[in-house]
Amino acid sequence: MGLAPKQLGHLVVKVRDLERAEDFYTGILGLTVTAKFDGHAVFMSANTELSHELLVVSFDDDEPDAEAKGQRLVHMAWQMESWDDLRALHQRLKDNDIEIRIGDHGLSLGVYFCDPDENELEAYYELPKAEWKTGGKHIFDSAFPHSLE
Numbered sequence: 001m002g003l004a005p006k007q008l009g010h011l012v013v014k015v016r017d018l019e020r021a022e023d024f025y026t027g028i029l030g031l032t033v034t035a036k037f038d039g040h041a042v043f044m045s046a047n048t049e050l051s052h053e054l055l056v057v058s059f060d061d062d063e064p065d066a067e068a069k070g071q072r073l074v075h076m077a078w079q080m081e082s083w084d085d086l087r088a089l090h091q092r093l094k095d096n097d098i099e100i101r102i103g104d105h106g107l108s109l110g111v112y113f114c115d116p117d118e119n120e121l122e123a124y125y126e127l128p129k130a131e132w133k134t135g136g137k138h139i140f141d142s143a144f145p146h147s148l149e
Contacts, residue, residue, distance in 0.1 A: 008053070009053075010052050010053050010054060010055060011053070011054050011055070011073070012055045012056075012057060013054070013055075013056050013057075013073055013076075013115075013117070013119050014056075014057055014058070014059050014117075015057070015058060015059070015115075015117045015119075016058070016117055017058075017116065017117075018039070018040075018042055018056060020116045021042065021056045021115065022036075022042045022056070024115050024116050025044050025056070025115070026044070028092060028093065028098070029046075029078065029089070029121070029123070030046070030089075031044040031045060031046055031053075031054065032044060032046075032048050034048065034050075034051060034052050035051075035052070039058065040057065041055060041056065041057045041058070042055070042056050043055050044056070054076070073119050074120065075112070075119075075121055076120075076121055076122070077110070077121075077122040077123075077124060078121065078122070078123045079125075079126060080123055080124065080125045082125065083125050086109065086111065086124065086125040086148070087148060089123050090111050090123075090148045093111065093113055098113050098114075099113065099114070100112065100113045101113075102148065103122070103124075104143060104144045105124075105144065106132075106133070106141055106142035106143060107126060107127050107131075107132045107133075107142065107144070108124045108125060108126035108127065108144065109124060109144040109146060110123065110124035111124070127145075
């Protein structure tokens with residue numbers, strides 16, 4: 001048994017508008033709603049064999065903003081199955097006028113964007129380990145061999 005977890009289990013993100021968040025995560029990112037508590041929470045997953053990978057919950061009307069309480073998510077990263085899947089998402093983001101930036105991590109290429117509540121997301125494709133080029137100081141020193149354009 002190793003020390004590393006098997007996988008990311010789930011993330012919880014507080015949002016101001018549940019319907020807007022659900023539309024974004026299902027329509028743009030392609031997640032499936034697995035359970036819903038109207039007006040309070042939506043459970044979603046990319047893998048429908050799991051109960052959820054993401055839970056979005058609504059702020060209480062009188063609750064201070066999460067940033068003021070120091071509860072700000074840096075980003076959540078969704079691994080894409082293939083290079084073509086990442087390219088398709090990249091195009092979908094562009095088609096929906098969602099601002100993006102690209103992160104070349106050497107062994108993976110990430111597309112960074114925000115949901116409607118300004119939570120940062122990354123969608124990335126990681127090369128198979130056999131294709132990692134590790135000639136630099138660490139595994140993230142090499143350039144990713146593909147372009148989204």
